Amino acid sequence: MASTARKGGVSLPDKRNPRGGAGAGAAGSGIVSRISESPIVARGKRAAGDAAFVTKKLLKSTGKAAWIAGTTFLVLVVPLIIEMDREQQLNELDLQQASLLGTPAVGQK
Template identity: 60%
Template structure:
């Protein structure tokens, strides 16, 4: 039952409609459907994890900028002031504290 071929072309035989190819049989197997379901659920979980990790990183970063950076700046300023006082005391000849 070959299809009518045009001049110069090759025709393939028609497949019977009730027989499935081996790829179709494999793609319909329970192992493949289970694997697809597991992959889908894994990707959803990974997406949620990535989103929550991003939120945690945002909270950590902004907290660091608001609280820790000014503290570091103030500690540096205090250290510079102590160094300046120590330098002035050594120049004036008074004993350091």
């Protein structure tokens, strides 16, 4: 009745009639098989597969674009921001020294 048990596993009962035969199960599997083999379901599966493929490609290309934009920002923009900050600090230091020495600052009259 039960299939041979494997070590550490659970044994399940053998299927007596894999075709369905007579009984309540036959009508249910017939309807399910007719629905699953219908052209509408096949078209839906194909559409879902196509949508998944397009989504995968879109995410892959978006990731590549994000990588390119991120590395470009790090290479070009971050050093520019650092240099502008350094220049601003240098200007502030010059203004502070000029005010301490009592000389007019460059650009002030």
